[in-house]
Amino acid sequence: MAKLTALQRAKKALKIDENKLDKYLSYYFENTKLSDAEMEMLAKYRMAFSLMSLGRTDQMVISTLMKDYDILERQARYIISEASWLYGRVQNADRQGKKVASANYYRLLSNLAQQAGDTEAAIKAWEKADRMEGLLDPEHIGLNPEDFERAAKFVFINNVNVLNQQAKRMAEDE
Numbered sequence: 001m002a003k004l005t006a007l008q009r010a011k012k013a014l015k016i017d018e019n020k021l022d023k024y025l026s027y028y029f030e031n032t033k034l035s036d037a038e039m040e041m042l043a044k045y046r047m048a049f050s051l052m053s054l055g056r057t058d059q060m061v062i063s064t065l066m067k068d069y070d071i072l073e074r075q076a077r078y079i080i081s082e083a084s085w086l087y088g089r090v091q092n093a094d095r096q097g098k099k100v101a102s103a104n105y106y107r108l109l110s111n112l113a114q115q116a117g118d119t120e121a122a123i124k125a126w127e128k129a130d131r132m133e134g135l136l137d138p139e140h141i142g143l144n145p146e147d148f149e150r151a152a153k154f155v156f157i158n159n160v161n162v163l164n165q166q167a168k169r170m171a172e173d174e
Contacts, residue, residue, distance in 0.1 A: 020087055043068060048076075048083040103129040 023043055025034045034042065044065065051061045058080060064078040110125035130136050157163075 013062050021082060024086055045083040045086055048080050049087045052080070052083070099132055103132040106132065 023032070024045070025035065027034050027038075027042070048061055048065060048069065051064055052057065052058075056064075061080055062073055062076040065071060071079075071114045088124060106129035106157065107168055110122045113119075113122035113125060127136075
Protein backbone atom coordinates (compact mmCIF):
# COMPACT_ATOMS: atom_id res chain seq x y z
CA MET A 1 0.00 0.00 0.00
CA ALA A 2 1.38 3.36 -1.02
CA LYS A 3 2.17 5.97 1.59
CA LEU A 4 -0.34 8.76 2.02
CA THR A 5 0.94 12.20 1.18
CA ALA A 6 0.60 14.99 3.71
CA LEU A 7 -2.24 16.48 1.66
CA GLN A 8 -4.13 13.20 1.61
CA ARG A 9 -3.60 12.71 5.37
CA ALA A 10 -4.92 16.22 6.05
CA LYS A 11 -8.01 15.55 3.95
CA LYS A 12 -8.57 12.23 5.70
CA ALA A 13 -8.09 13.73 9.19
CA LEU A 14 -10.54 16.53 8.46
CA LYS A 15 -12.96 14.04 6.82
CA ILE A 16 -13.04 16.07 3.64
CA ASP A 17 -13.96 14.65 0.26
CA GLU A 18 -10.74 14.73 -1.74
CA ASN A 19 -12.30 16.11 -4.89
CA LYS A 20 -14.60 18.64 -3.22
CA LEU A 21 -12.02 21.35 -2.59
CA ASP A 22 -9.72 20.65 -5.51
CA LYS A 23 -11.87 22.80 -7.79
CA TYR A 24 -11.36 25.78 -5.47
CA LEU A 25 -7.61 25.21 -5.41
CA SER A 26 -7.56 25.05 -9.21
CA TYR A 27 -9.64 28.27 -9.25
CA TYR A 28 -6.91 30.03 -7.27
CA PHE A 29 -3.86 28.44 -8.91
CA GLU A 30 -4.99 27.72 -12.47
CA ASN A 31 -7.73 30.36 -12.93
CA THR A 32 -10.42 27.80 -13.77
CA LYS A 33 -14.06 28.85 -13.87
CA LEU A 34 -16.54 28.10 -11.09
CA SER A 35 -20.30 27.88 -11.33
CA ASP A 36 -22.54 30.35 -9.49
CA ALA A 37 -23.24 27.84 -6.72
CA GLU A 38 -19.51 27.16 -6.33
CA MET A 39 -18.77 30.89 -6.20
CA GLU A 40 -21.39 31.26 -3.47
CA MET A 41 -19.74 28.45 -1.52
CA LEU A 42 -16.35 30.09 -2.02
CA ALA A 43 -17.82 33.29 -0.57
CA LYS A 44 -18.83 31.30 2.53
CA TYR A 45 -15.30 29.91 2.83
CA ARG A 46 -13.86 33.40 2.49
CA MET A 47 -16.26 34.77 5.11
CA ALA A 48 -15.32 32.00 7.55
CA PHE A 49 -11.62 32.50 6.97
CA SER A 50 -11.80 36.28 7.29
CA LEU A 51 -13.67 36.00 10.59
CA MET A 52 -11.15 33.47 11.90
CA SER A 53 -8.25 35.67 10.83
CA LEU A 54 -9.77 38.55 12.79
CA GLY A 55 -9.42 36.41 15.90
CA ARG A 56 -13.05 35.40 16.29
CA THR A 57 -13.72 32.14 18.13
CA ASP A 58 -15.12 29.16 16.27
CA GLN A 59 -18.47 29.64 18.00
CA MET A 60 -18.67 33.29 16.90
CA VAL A 61 -17.85 32.28 13.32
CA ILE A 62 -20.47 29.53 13.41
CA SER A 63 -23.18 31.86 14.67
CA THR A 64 -22.28 34.50 12.06
CA LEU A 65 -22.36 31.95 9.24
CA MET A 66 -25.68 30.56 10.50
CA LYS A 67 -27.22 34.02 10.62
CA ASP A 68 -25.82 35.39 7.36
CA TYR A 69 -26.38 32.34 5.18
CA ASP A 70 -29.36 30.76 6.98
CA ILE A 71 -27.64 27.42 7.44
CA LEU A 72 -27.53 24.83 10.21
CA GLU A 73 -24.76 24.64 12.79
CA ARG A 74 -23.45 21.40 11.31
CA GLN A 75 -23.11 23.01 7.89
CA ALA A 76 -21.31 25.98 9.44
CA ARG A 77 -18.85 23.64 11.16
CA TYR A 78 -18.13 21.91 7.84
CA ILE A 79 -17.56 25.29 6.20
CA ILE A 80 -15.07 26.26 8.92
CA SER A 81 -13.26 22.94 8.61
CA GLU A 82 -13.07 23.19 4.83
CA ALA A 83 -12.03 26.86 4.94
CA SER A 84 -9.24 25.93 7.36
CA TRP A 85 -8.05 23.27 4.95
CA LEU A 86 -8.35 25.57 1.94
CA TYR A 87 -6.68 28.67 3.40
CA GLY A 88 -4.79 27.31 6.43
CA ARG A 89 -5.31 27.41 10.17
CA VAL A 90 -5.08 30.98 11.39
CA GLN A 91 -4.65 29.95 15.02
CA ASN A 92 -1.43 28.16 14.15
CA ALA A 93 0.19 31.18 12.51
CA ASP A 94 3.90 30.98 12.97
CA ARG A 95 5.94 33.37 15.01
CA GLN A 96 7.59 34.95 11.98
CA GLY A 97 4.22 35.87 10.47
CA LYS A 98 3.06 37.45 13.71
CA LYS A 99 6.31 39.38 13.97
CA VAL A 100 5.90 40.79 10.45
CA ALA A 101 2.27 41.73 11.16
CA SER A 102 3.26 43.51 14.38
CA ALA A 103 6.08 45.36 12.65
CA ASN A 104 3.69 46.50 9.92
CA TYR A 105 1.28 47.69 12.58
CA TYR A 106 4.02 49.79 14.21
CA ARG A 107 4.93 51.22 10.81
CA LEU A 108 1.27 52.17 10.31
CA LEU A 109 1.22 53.83 13.73
CA SER A 110 4.42 55.67 12.83
CA ASN A 111 2.85 56.98 9.62
CA LEU A 112 -0.28 58.10 11.48
CA ALA A 113 1.81 59.86 14.12
CA GLN A 114 3.81 61.56 11.37
CA GLN A 115 0.61 62.80 9.75
CA ALA A 116 -0.57 64.11 13.11
CA GLY A 117 2.69 66.03 13.47
CA ASP A 118 4.07 63.94 16.36
CA THR A 119 7.50 63.14 14.95
CA GLU A 120 8.87 61.82 18.24
CA ALA A 121 6.15 59.15 18.49
CA ALA A 122 6.62 58.36 14.80
CA ILE A 123 10.34 57.78 15.29
CA LYS A 124 9.78 55.55 18.33
CA ALA A 125 7.18 53.43 16.52
CA TRP A 126 9.42 53.07 13.46
CA GLU A 127 12.41 52.07 15.63
CA LYS A 128 10.27 49.49 17.42
CA ALA A 129 9.26 48.03 14.04
CA ASP A 130 12.94 47.94 12.99
CA ARG A 131 13.85 46.19 16.26
CA MET A 132 11.09 43.60 15.74
CA GLU A 133 12.34 42.82 12.25
CA GLY A 134 15.91 42.54 13.52
CA LEU A 135 17.28 45.44 11.48
CA LEU A 136 19.08 46.91 14.49
CA ASP A 137 20.75 43.62 15.49
CA PRO A 138 24.49 43.38 14.79
CA GLU A 139 25.35 41.23 11.80
CA HIS A 140 27.42 38.15 12.46
CA ILE A 141 30.52 38.18 10.31
CA GLY A 142 32.86 35.25 10.12
CA LEU A 143 32.88 31.55 9.56
CA ASN A 144 29.91 29.36 10.30
CA PRO A 145 30.94 26.58 12.75
CA GLU A 146 28.32 24.24 11.28
CA ASP A 147 30.27 24.15 8.02
CA PHE A 148 33.10 22.37 9.83
CA GLU A 149 30.94 19.73 11.54
CA ARG A 150 30.45 17.69 8.37
CA ALA A 151 33.29 15.41 7.44
CA ALA A 152 34.93 16.01 4.09
CA LYS A 153 34.73 13.31 1.46
CA PHE A 154 38.03 12.17 -0.01
CA VAL A 155 38.22 9.90 -3.02
CA PHE A 156 41.56 8.38 -3.92
CA ILE A 157 42.05 7.58 -7.60
CA ASN A 158 45.22 6.37 -9.18
CA ASN A 159 44.18 7.57 -12.67
CA VAL A 160 46.51 10.36 -13.85
CA ASN A 161 43.95 11.73 -16.36
CA VAL A 162 41.49 12.55 -13.58
CA LEU A 163 44.25 14.43 -11.75
CA ASN A 164 45.09 16.43 -14.90
CA GLN A 165 41.42 17.31 -15.51
CA GLN A 166 41.05 18.46 -11.91
CA ALA A 167 44.20 20.58 -12.18
CA LYS A 168 42.85 22.21 -15.37
CA ARG A 169 39.55 23.05 -13.67
CA MET A 170 41.33 24.56 -10.70
CA ALA A 171 43.55 26.63 -12.99
CA GLU A 172 40.49 27.93 -14.90
CA ASP A 173 38.76 28.91 -11.66
CA GLU A 174 41.72 30.98 -10.54
